[in-house]
Structure formats: C-alpha cells, structure tokens
Amino acid sequence: xxxxxxxxxxxxxxxxxxxxxxxxxxxxxxxxxxxxxxxxxxxxxxxxxxxxxxxxxxxxxxxxxxxxxxxxxxxxxxxxxxxxxxxxxxxxxxxxxxxxxxxxxxxxxxxxxxxxxxxxxxxxxxxxxxxxxxxxxxxxxxxxxxxxxxxxxxxxxxxxxxxxxxxxxxxxxxxxxxxxxxxxxxxxxxxxxxxxxxxxxxxxxxxxxxxxxxxxxxxxxxxxxxxxxxxxxxxxxxxxxxxxxxxxxxxxxxxxxxxxxxxxxxxxxxxxxxxxxxxxxxxxxxxxxx
Amino acid sequence: xxxxxxxxxxxxxxxxxxxxxxxxxxxxxxxxxxxxxxxxxxxxxxxxxxxxxxxxxxxxxxxxxxxxxxxxxxxxxxxxxxxxxxxxxxxxxxxxxxxxxxxxxxxxxxxxxxxxxxxxxxxxxxxxxxxxxxxxxxxxxxxxxxxxxxxxxxxxxxxxxxxxxxxxxxxxxxxxxxxxxxxxxxxxxxxxxxxxxxxxxxxxxxxxxxxxxxxxxxxxxxxxxxxxxxxxxxxxxxxxxxxx
Numbered sequence: 001x002x003x004x005x006x007x008x009x010x011x012x013x014x015x016x017x018x019x020x021x022x023x024x025x026x027x028x029x030x031x032x033x034x035x036x037x038x039x040x041x042x043x044x045x046x047x048x049x050x051x052x053x054x055x056x057x058x059x060x061x062x063x064x065x066x067x068x069x070x071x072x073x074x075x076x077x078x079x080x081x082x083x084x085x086x087x088x089x090x091x092x093x094x095x096x097x098x099x100x101x102x103x104x105x106x107x108x109x110x111x112x113x114x115x116x117x118x119x120x121x122x123x124x125x126x127x128x129x130x131x132x133x134x135x136x137x138x139x140x141x142x143x144x145x146x147x148x149x150x151x152x153x154x155x156x157x158x159x160x161x162x163x164x165x166x167x168x169x170x171x172x173x174x175x176x177x178x179x180x181x182x183x184x185x186x187x188x189x190x191x192x193x194x195x196x197x198x199x200x201x202x203x204x205x206x207x208x209x210x211x212x213x214x215x216x217x218x219x220x221x222x223x224x225x226x227x228x229x230x231x232x233x234x235x236x237x238x239x240x241x242x243x244x245x246x247x248x249x250x251x252x253x254x255x256x257x258x259x260x261x262x263x264x265x266x267x268x269x270x271x272x273x274x275x276x277x278x279x280x281x282x283x284x285x286x287x288x289x290x
Numbered sequence: 291x292x293x294x295x296x297x298x299x300x301x302x303x304x305x306x307x308x309x310x311x312x313x314x315x316x317x318x319x320x321x322x323x324x325x326x327x328x329x330x331x332x333x334x335x336x337x338x339x340x341x342x343x344x345x346x347x348x349x350x351x352x353x354x355x356x357x358x359x360x361x362x363x364x365x366x367x368x369x370x371x372x373x374x375x376x377x378x379x380x381x382x383x384x385x386x387x388x389x390x391x392x393x394x395x396x397x398x399x400x401x402x403x404x405x406x407x408x409x410x411x412x413x414x415x416x417x418x419x420x421x422x423x424x425x426x427x428x429x430x431x432x433x434x435x436x437x438x439x440x441x442x443x444x445x446x447x448x449x450x451x452x453x454x455x456x457x458x459x460x461x462x463x464x465x466x467x468x469x470x471x472x473x474x475x476x477x478x479x480x481x482x483x484x485x486x487x488x489x490x491x492x493x494x495x496x497x498x499x500x501x502x503x504x505x506x507x508x509x510x511x512x513x514x515x516x517x518x519x520x521x522x523x524x525x526x527x528x529x530x531x532x533x534x
Contacts, residue, residue, distance in 0.1 A: 147468075284355025
C-alpha cells in the first residue's frame with residue numbers, strides 16, 4: 001500500500017474508533033449520582049437548544065482541518081520521496097520563486113481566514129446579541145466562582161437578588177456575600193448545585209471572587225470565562241432533563257481539577273420546590289453529631 | 291547499694307544541672323474557669339454548611355455545622371466554645387519541656403477536628419485525612435513557616451514532619467473545600483486549653499505565681515484576666531460581650 005493511502009486509512013480508523021465510544025472515567029466518581037448522557041472522546045450529549053449550531057461549526061472546521069491535514073500530508077510524503085537523496089542529484093538551497101506557489105499560499109491562508117471568521121462570527125454575534133428578553137421569561141441565576149468551588153445564587157420566591165458586598169463574604173456561611181440586612185436577600189439561596197428548568201431560557205450572570213475561572217457546561221456547549229470585577233452574562237436553554245457535569249475550563253490553581261459541580265435540569269415545579277426547600281435556613285442542632 | 295552521702299551528692303548535682311538548664315519542674319497548680327458569653331445568642335445561630343460541592347463529604351458525615359461561634363445556651367450564664375485560653379504573662383524566662391507526643395489534626399466529613407487547638411513550639415503536628423476525597427492543607431501563619439500540601443487519599447498523613455517554632459495564632463484552610471478552616475495557637479509553654487461544650491477550661495502544672503490569662507476567639511478577639519495560684523487551684527472567668 002502506498003504511503004498516502006496508509007496515512008488516510010489511519011486517520012479514518014481513528015475517526016471510526018472514536019465515534020460513539022463512551023469513556024467510563026470522563027465523569028468523576030461521584031457516589032450515588034448517575035450522570036446523564038454519553039461522554040466519549042468527541043462531543044458529549046447535546047442538551048441545549050442552540051448547541052447544535054456550535055456542533056455544526058466544530059464539525060465543519062474539523063472536516064476542513066482533516067482535508068488540509070491529508071492534503072498537506074500527501075504533499076509532504078510526495079516531497080520526501082521525490083526529493084530524497086540519491087546519486088546524480090544535487091541539493092538546491094534557494095527557495096522556489098515561482099508565482100504559482102506564492103499565490104497558492106496566499107489563497108490557502110485567505111481560505112482559512114474566511115472559514116474561521118465567516119463561519120464563527122455570525123454564531124458568536126448570535127450568542128452575544130440574541131439574549132433572551134424579559135418577554136421570554138428567562139430563569140436567572142448568578143454564578144460566583146472561587147478557588148475551587150462554584151456557588152449558585154438564586155433570588156428565591158420574591159425573584160429579587162439581595163444586595164451583595166465583599167465585606168459580607170464568609171467562605172463557610174455566606175459565600176455569595178449577601179447583605180444580611182437587605183430584605184431582598186432574606187429568601188435568597190446559595191448552593192453548590194445548579195438547578196434549572198427545562199425548555200426555558202436561562203440567563204446566568206458570571207463573576208469571580210479571586211482569579212479567572214471558566215464556566216463550562218459541556219452538554220450545553222457553553223464555555224465562558226469568569227473574570228474578577230466583571231459580571232458576564234451567558235444564556236442557554238436546556239432541552240432534556242438529567243444530571244450533568246459543570247467544570248472549570250481555565251487553569252485556576254493547584255486544585256483546578258476538583259472545581260466541579262452538578263447541574264440538575266428539571267421540570268419547573270421540581271426546581272421551584274427545590275428552591276423553596278433550600279431557602280429555609282437549616283439551623284445546626286447542638287445535639288447533632290459534631 | 292548506695293550510702294546516704296552518695297545519694298545526697300547525686301541529688302545535689304541533679305538539682306544543680308536542672309537549675310542551670312532553666313527547665314522548670316511540673317507543679318500541681320491548677321487554673322480553671324469558664325468563658326462567659328454576654329449578648330444575644332439569637333444573632334449567632336449555627337447554620338448547616340452546604341457541602342454539596344463534594345458528595346464524598348456528605349458520605350462521611352451527613353451534616354456539619356458552622357463552628358465560628360458556638361454558644362452554650364444551656365448554662366447560666368451562657369458560655370462560649372472553641373476559645374483558646376493560655377498564660378500570656380507571668381512565666382518569666384522559664385523553659386518547659388516539649389511534649390514528645392504529636393498533636394493530631396484530623397479531617398473528617400470535610401471539617402477539621404479540633405477546630406481550635408494549641409501546640410507547644412517544637413512539638414510535632416500530625417495531620418490525617420479521614421475522608422475519601424482530596425484535601426489541601428494550607429497554613430496561613432504570620433510568624434511560622436507556611437505549609438501547603440495535598441492529601442488526596444483517605445488515611446493519608448503528612449510525610450514531612452511539621453513543627454511550629456514561633457508563638458503565633460493563625461488559620462489553616464483547605465484549598466479544595468472553602469468552608470473548611472481551623473486555628474492553631476503556638477506557645478512556648480504547655481499552659482493552654484480550649485473551651486469545650488460546657489465552655490470551661492483547665493490549665494495544669496504551672497509554678498506558683500500571678501499570671502495574665504488570655505482568651506482568644508476567632509470572631510470576638512481577645513480578653514485578658516489576672517489570676518494568682520499558689521499550691522492549689524485558682525478559678526477565673528473571662529467574658530466576651532460583643533458590641534459592648
């Protein structure tokens with residue numbers, strides 16, 4: 001078999017091997033929790049309304065990359081064979097000055113720029129500009145990142161987020177720094193789990209208490225940096241219920257790997273019930289095991 | 291086997307050597323007392339800590355409570371737990387032997403146990419991981435050497451010997467579980483104690499003298515009291531009154 005054919009075969013074999021293969025240990029070992037969906041070497045389960053466009057973009061770019069890889073690979077192997085050292089041939093050290101190769105290189109570069117800019121910019125513009133409005137009745141949650149934990153701040157039954165301030169932050173009892181004297185914050189809930197309703201737009205306002213983190217919801221195709229001093233909104237809409245993983249996608253310190261959380265996509269009623277239950281401040285009974 | 295003259299000579303030499311070394315004898319004196327809380331206990335309700343970030347924590351201990359302010363409401367007057375009481379002044383330049391037994395700090399249910407404790411300068415500190423999860427122990431001392439290391443598996447203990455040499459009270463936190471924290475007090479003498487569930491403390495073995503006791507609490511700061519003990523037991527109470 002000739003070298004270029006072999007090269008192509010190897011690439012196709014890798015593609016076939018990876019397609020649909022679930023890796024058991026991609027999701028962390030969490031007791032009593034079964035993560036929904038398939039997690040393989042390629043894209044995980046899609047649970048988002050708009051994530052398909054991201055998948056399409058990733059797919060197109062990868063196919064083009066495969067074409068370029070194979071094309072350049074064939075050319076490389078051709079050069080190795082064609083210009084190998086052999087008797088009667090003297091090496092030339094001057095570059096080729098033919099116009100064909102020059103225009104060819106410019107054309108390839110232009111094509112790649114068109115691919116990246118032309119395909120990704122409309123999707124990025126959509127992500128940034130087509131945010132759900134109040135008429136869409138979005139579910140709002142604040143996401144506060146800290147080394148090495150995600151905190152999710154829900155407004156509670158009144159729908160109003162309490163005032164927050166750095167002076168109120170207590171890592172154990174008040175991780176979001178809610179002003180204890182603000183009436184709007186009395187029923188607020190801050191937990192380490194994200195509970196959101198299915199089939200309803202979600203707006204998550206991201207912020208960070210310390211360093212740059214990245215809020216990563218693989219099944220929603222959402223990945224956005226959280227930057228100290230900024231509040232950055234992201235939006236998405238879940239299309240299936242289940243328990244999914246949240247990760248930090250920005251190296252944020254020595255325990256970055258452990259910065260995970262769980263996202264529960266549930267029915268409206270289930271989310272409402274959970275928030276109601278969670279808003280009751282549980283007092284630690286002195287008779288509890290201490 | 292030995293005549294009385296030999297015994298007397300050996301005793302005198304031993305006494306002289308001990309006196310020269312400056313190491314004090316353990317005495318039978320005891321200082322006891324309680325740490326009183328004056329104020330509205332309702333302002334300091336203990337909350338259940340949300341440990342959902344790491345389900346392995348809940349697996350070890352279903353519920354943990356905040357430990358910053360723990361008031362014992364069952365006593366009259368109300369008393370305060372987790373107060374580090376120690377002799378601040380009055381010991382002069384006396385030196386005391388360093389205990390050979392290590393102090394043990396355990397991580398269980400994603401909580402440090404004990405939450406506040408003292409250690410003699412030079413005494414070994416053993417740190418254990420009782421949880422089936424990763425902990426990162428991070429010392430935040432003001433005067434002593436900083437330590438920052440992980441214990442990723444259950445039943446691990448620190449391989450490197452940890453000793454603290456300077457008098458200091460500082461926090462230790464876990465970099466993996468932000469709610470985890472404990473406090474260590476380092477002393478040049480062994481006369482310290484932490485108030486328990488009943489808010490009482492006991493210091494034993496100090497020489498006769500008049501001492502200044504210091505009570506340290508992580509939320510309410512410091513209080514001092516003077517006490518004299520001579521061949522017996524002395525009692526002294528310290529009071530924290532936030533906002534007073």
